[in-house]
Amino acid sequence: MSKTAVSFAFNNPDRLSSETATRIREVADHLGYRPHPVARLLTQRQTMTLGVLTPQALAVIFSNPFFALFSEGVAHAAEELGYELHFISPRNGSLAAAVRRATVDGVVAIGLSGDHPEVEQIRSAGLPMVLVDSEDLPEHCSVVVDDEGGARAAAEHLVELGHRDILVVAVERPDSATDPSPTGVAERRLRGYRTVLTAAGIDLSPEWIVAGRASIDGGEAAFQRAWAYGLRPTAVLAMSDAMAIGSMRAARQLGLRMPADLSVVGFDDIDLAALVDPALTTVHQPIRQKGVDAVRLLLAEMEQRSGIQPEHLRLETRLIVRGSSGPVPSQRQEVQRQV
Amino acid sequence: MSKTAVSFAFNNPDRLSSETATRIREVADHLGYRPHPVARLLTQRQTMTLGVLTPQALAVIFSNPFFALFSEGVAHAAEELGYELHFISPRNGSLAAAVRRATVDGVVAIGLSGDHPEVEQIRSAGLPMVLVDSEDLPEHCSVVVDDEGGARAAAEHLVELGHRDILVVAVERPDSATDPSPTGVAERRLRGYRTVLTAAGIDLSPEWIVAGRASIDGGEAAFQRAWAYGLRPTAVLAMSDAMAIGSMRAARQLGLRMPADLSVVGFDDIDLAALVDPALTTVHQPIRQKGVDAVRLLLAEMEQRSGIQPEHLRLETRLIVRGSSGPVPSQRQEVQRQV
DNA sequence: AGTGTCCACTAAACCGGTTTTCTAAACCGG
DNA sequence: CCGGTTTAGAAAACCGGTTTAGTGGACACT
Incomplete structure (x- = not known):
């Protein structure tokens, strides 16, 4: 049999007598032969x-x-x-x-x-x-x-609850060692946060923005770093749910209760967000x-x-309010007002 | 230039004068040329x-x-x-x-x-x-x-806590419509459960084994089905953490508290297991x-x-005891003893 | 019987590279 | 100045298929 016939047997059996076609196929899988997939790709000019x-x-x-x-x-x-x-x-x-x-x-x-x-x-x-x-x-x-819009909604939510000491937990790009500029996503979210906070008269100074890897551990470490630095936020704006959850874990270890002592708002709305306790307020994106x-x-x-x-x-993005965010703690609120 | 030369320029530049080699490469990326990756695969006879x-x-x-x-x-x-x-x-x-x-x-x-x-x-x-x-x-x-060993450890844990009304939440294979036999994994885990329960004098009858898709939703539905059927377990042995978490969700909706009213033990120890509330007792596998x-x-x-x-x-597998499992509720214990 | 169609199959070209073999010029020592 | 060795590049074979363009025989028709 010619190799043409074999090819036909596999791809175009109508061009062979049904008898030879089946015979070829029989022999083929008796020999464990299959048309070499790479060679096929070469002629078909697409890999699917x-x-x-x-x-x-x-x-x-x-x-x-x-x-x-x-x-x-x-x-x-x-x-x-x-x-x-x-x-x-x-x-x-x-x-x-x-x-x-x-x-x-x-x-x-x-x-x-x-x-x-x-x-x-x-x-x-x-x-x-x-x-x-x-x-x-x-x-x-x-x-x-709409990252920026989602970020605005998150920030507005916290501002409306009376928060003014807001820690931003930012994602750093994974190759930040070689390239420290934030990714487009982080930039847009930060811009959204900042727009709202500035409008509310809150100055988002650089030390209130901590960055880390976009993971639970990264969020935990970022919050701990901010705390160690002396920051005492009443709320956290995290750029990813994983980091938000990490921040909550760190806060809990420091004895803070959510949302009584600390409000946390995430971003993304991954499945996990609805499962943690308290359920995470976050910005949903599809x-x-x-x-x-x-x-x-x-x-x-x-x-x-x-x-x-x-x-x-x-x-579109949209804010989903769950249990991790609430009014600013009253004594802190007073402190803020007195200052 | 011959195509040989081009090939050498890319793979074996030493065989060309450095001058022509660089010239070829210059022309190449000026033209947006790259060696066709599929054709390479064909000759190299491996795809990596x-x-x-x-x-x-x-x-x-x-x-x-x-x-x-x-x-x-x-x-x-x-x-x-x-x-x-x-x-x-x-x-x-x-x-x-x-x-x-x-x-x-x-x-x-x-x-x-x-x-x-x-x-x-x-x-x-x-x-x-x-x-x-x-x-x-x-x-x-x-x-x-060691699925079977892990399953035994899970079942032993519940038996030691005094549970006797134990619901097994099993994973069904995804193509169960065409092929209802359980996968090897489910089989082995079930065997482990059964060994221990039988030894403890507990008869694991078929209606106490409910199956569903290996997901949170699948676990939720499975528990609800068992409950609707009239079953009132004090403990759940779930063949996956997702199903365990689904069962917990279903149980909570029915007003049960964990672990006071219901103990739940999962399998796999996915990240989520440690994050839910109460944290899930489960069998860790690497x-x-x-x-x-x-x-x-x-x-x-x-x-x-x-x-x-x-x-x-x-x-190896090993049991990780967390918060979702505890002693059998006392009144239920008495009911059991009286029967 | 001669010829035009169909049918079943095959030869050859092609896909786009790599690799082996070959050739012609440059180089080299004596 | 001449045979032998390098060197730079080209020709040809190959990877394993698909596809196009035949080819030869059976059959039908006049």
Whole structure:
């Protein structure tokens, strides 16, 4: 039998007599033969895989509930459309190297600010890409949420409850050693906080902003650091739920009760937020939906290459008030008033 | 320039005069050229990616904290060794189809019992594979934990506290519609529970075993179902932490306090277990480590093809007593004694 | 019987690289 | 000045398939 016949037997059995076709297949799985998947990809010129690009190491990614929820959305949409998922993250520290080797038809990039050189690399490689949580590249589709508005809502909530000594627990970017500028997300949230606090006559001085890794431990350490520094906030604005929960843990260890002594407001509304005690007041953002929409946009772009206008999606955020926030403690309130 | 020269410029620059090499590269990234990654794979005959094979849809996978932790372990080990990760899950319901197209050098299969036809397919395709949570295929490496021992410890703990009306909340396999037999894991844990209960003179009748999806919602529904059926347990043995937490939620809605009215013991010890209130008594298993070891074994097998004895790893479990379990309520205890 | 269609299958080109082998010029010592 | 060794680059084979363009025989029709 020619290899043409074998190929037909697998992909185009109508072009063979049904007899030979079945015979070929029989022999094939008797021999444990399968068409080499890589060779197929080469001729078919598409891999039916989508890349999920992150500047962070995979191991930290999977332990991040935010990312898990986002991946769930991406996976859901990709699966529905028949695509597989391939995670692209730095190889030996180089994201560029990982991109070079990536065998994907398109890329969803999350947490990648526009200034990364990799995005240029991806475009010049001709890979369709959509950015999530960053829209500073107008020529690429993007999905963002209203971070600033959500942050404003969180800050307003605390101001209305009478808080004036507010600690901001910020997320630092993971590669902050080499690049200390905050990510776009952190910047936008901080801007939201600041707008409201300034309007309320509260001066957000730098020492009231502490940063750390966006994890429970990171939040715990950040709050402890602020406390050790002498800060005595009545409320915390945390840029992620994980950090908020970490702050609550640290506060509890210091003997503070929530929300009686300390109000905490998070950001993201991960599943865990509703499960902790007290349940976390937080800003909800449609994380899963971001994943779904990103894939939807990506496929639209892939289908009509060199296509129309890039689309920029902006999803809403909203404050969810739960048990972790309450009125400012009365004696503190008086102290504030007297000053 | 010949394409040979271009190839050398990228992979083997020493074979060109440094002058031409740099010139080629300049022209290349001026033109936005990159060596086609798929074509490379074809000649190099390895993809440097590892497959993570699951019989469940990706979307459900990522929302599962157990799987997240496992993936973290896999990712950590893979990354360290320079491998990428590709998730293999059913395509249009067919896991076999997904395996056929998978461009990976090896496979870590989790939650795949030995009776799946796919494992045979994978072997005949010549792909190295290690099984996690299943060891009924002696010719493949495997990583398991002592599920039965852990289950025994959990049951003993409750028996020692005086409980006799114990509800078992079991995980059903996700494709239970087509295949109602429990997975190996559920089987082993159930065996552990039963051993201890029987020895204590407690007859675990079928209606005291309720099954559901291995999620918080699944656990909640399962407990509600049992309650509606008229069962009034003083303790719950849940086969996963998520289901344990769901049961606690259901119980709280029914007005029960934990551990005063109801003791709950989970399984897995996911991060969340320590964070809920009351903190969950549970059986710890080294989930992350399972991922690391699976990759380690896989690479060992890949390096020395057709190699030595397949290795079978068995990791320990241990009971972690937290706040969700306590002595049986006294009046119930009396009722029991009188009967 | 001659010829036009179909049918079942095959030869050859191609996908886009890598790798081995080859060639021609430069270099070298005696 | 000549044979032998480097050196820079090119030609050709190969990876393992898919796809296009044949090819030869069976069959039908006139």
